[in-house]
Amino acid sequence: MHREMHRGMTAAAALGAARSAAGRLLGMAVTLLVTSFLVFSSLYLAPGDPAGFLVKGRSPSPQELATIRQQYGFDDPFPVRYWHWLEGVLHGDFGRSYLFHQSVAEVLASRLPATLLLVGVSTLMIAVVGIGAGIVGALRRGTRTGSAVLLLVTVGAAVPSFVAAIVLRSLFGVNLGWFPTIGNGTGVLDRLHHVVLPAIALSVTFMALVTRVTRSAMLDELRREHVEVALSRGLPRRTVIRRHVLCNALGPIVTVGGLLVSGMLVSTAIVETAFGMSGIGSLLVQCVDQLDFQVVQAIVLLVVAAFVVVNTLVDLVHPLIDPRVGTAGGAR
Amino acid sequence: MPLLEYEALHVALPGMARPILDGVSLSVAEGEAVALVGESGSGKSVTARAALGLFPDGAETGGQVRVDGAELVGADAATLRAVRTSKASMIFQDPRAGINPVRRIGDFLTEQLRLVGGRSRAEAEARALELLGAVGLPDPPRHLRQYPHQMSGGMLQRVMIAGALTAEPRLLLCDEPTTALDVTTQAEIMSTLRRLQRDDGLGLLLITHDLDLAAATCDRIYVMYAGRIVETGTAAGLLAAPRHPYTAGLLGSSPPLDGPLTRLVPVPGTPMSLAESAPGCAFADRCRFVRPGLCDQAPPALAPVGTGLVACHRAEELTALGGPATAPDPATPALAATPALAAPATEENR
Structure with a gap:
């Protein structure tokens, strides 16, 4: 009988979880739709005429210009253009790049792996170094090591990625010659070798942020009475830190991690340009410069989509970290 | 002495x-x-x-x-x-603060035996069930799977007492x-x-x-x-x-x-x-x-x-x-x- 009750409750809880997950997915779709509208309209309002770019270097007659405008649909009313674009996007067609004479999807696909590698390596560095330094900073508070962590956090948070990029390039790239200073590299090892300095430049600020959040979350949890209870039961300090301090401190760390995603993707524009890498970030700079609106739209939408997806995942992971989240109706 | x-x-x-x-x-x-x-x-x-x-x-x-x-x-x-x-073991004043809110009651009751007492999970759980009964809780198998926020203060204090008794x-x-x-x-x-x-x-x-x-x-x-x-x-x-x-x-x-x-x-x-x-x-x-x-x-x-x-x-x-x-x-x-x-x-x- 108890067993049945238990199963019934689990089913109800599962249903509730499925419903809230469905709600989140719907919210995600709405967010992306609204974003697509904002992205499209903001570029529509931006100064500069794409038709002018297409005929750059020539002096077309007004008729020719009108033909181009008509071909590309530049004269259609705004809602029509938005609808055409949105329809295309929903079918995976982001339009054509004026700059590369390729479909936007092809352009992005050729640039995406480099950026994913950069962001992936940076994320790993941020997670390992940021969380690690945060833990050390919390456990060694008041000692020389703890103060050193705090100092590095302050310095790290104050260094913009372009400054970090310049310093790293000149020091480890040019002077010491340990790392290449430009390009993406070919082959797995060479690519990794090329991505080390950019990844460090990209992660410094975010590392400092994660360290700070980890440290303060750990300190909050260390003060909890259940930590003292666990110690009073003879559990080794290391075990208590792992099971009752770090696990409980994960909530804020994961939340901040989710918020960092957009910042990192935007910063790739600076870092990739600084290191002459060919990725989404440098592509964005290039296309904004050359008024290649189709590509810019696709990249901005991609960044927003990545942000929304990651933060939806964070929301879905939260109840696993802290069972008090999101069980208001279900499991009681 | x-x-x-x-x-x-x-x-x-x-x-x-x-x-x-x-x-x-x-x-x-x-x-x-x-x-x-x-x-x-x-x-x-x-x-x-x-x-x-x-x-x-x-x-x-x-x-x-x-x-x-x-x-x-x-x-x-x-x-x-x-x-x-x-x-020796201690029963603390506020069980709501004294038991880790993100872990299950079963985890609280068995961690000492499993991590320092060298008992298997099954042995530790058997002991936990026995103790939950001894402190007067109605449904030990279910409590083992519950989280602290799903229990009342009085029930939690009984859990705390059971936790203090695990190591005899x-x-x-x-x-x-x-x-x-x-x-x-x-x-x-x-x-x-x-x-x-x-x-x-x-x-x-x-x-x-x-x-x-x-x-x-x-x-x-x-x-x-x-x-x-x-x-x-x-x-x-x-x-x-x-x-x-x-x-x-x-x-x-x-x-x-x-x-x-x-x-x-x-x-x-x-x-x-x-x-x-x-x-x-x-x-x-x-x-x-x-x-x-x-x-x-x-x-x-x-x-x-x-x-x-x-x-x-x-x-x-x-x-x-x-x-x-x-x-x-x-x-x-x-x-x-x-x-x-x-x-x-x-x-x-x-």
């Missing part, structure tokens, strides 16, 4: 005007229930934690605390772990185990505690601010004030004839459980903080029997009076007058209405 023995335990935080604990000596024998009574800030919780070798961060310690012969002051990690995992300790330390609970659950929790203590012949040290509860539960009582033991004796003796003005004040400020209701008389003033110190008796500022020139000279030592020990310069004298509870009031009418006596107390408590 007593199960738990404090000898002149001294705990001080640097920079504070007075030590947290100043020469505390007390003992709990095998199977004996002993209460330590005092107001908040008197040092009773620090005393109880010392029995597990838990001292405040950065505290200077002196004296001795022995559990089953093992010395805890200045002990190494291995000794501490041995005592904490097999000899000889000594149970209870730090205000019912203070955070509803009045109706308090009695049930206390009777559960008392039953388990009697059945297993455990030594019990109950920390409480409630003298009546202490007397109803325990064999002997220690009364603590500002880090010192001011009176000790059998529960019955202490309740019937308190010898220290502070004990009498505590009794006079709580309603009697039986008999006619009389007007409650609060103990005037506030307990001494760690930033304050007194050259003489720490209670002198709040004592209605204070005698200048005597009480403010040196702190009184514990000395036998009647059946117990009392630390009061005027203990003999007051006993001759019929004890501090009934001795004629030096100031009439009621103390609170007398500015001459009430004022200095508050002034010196700055």
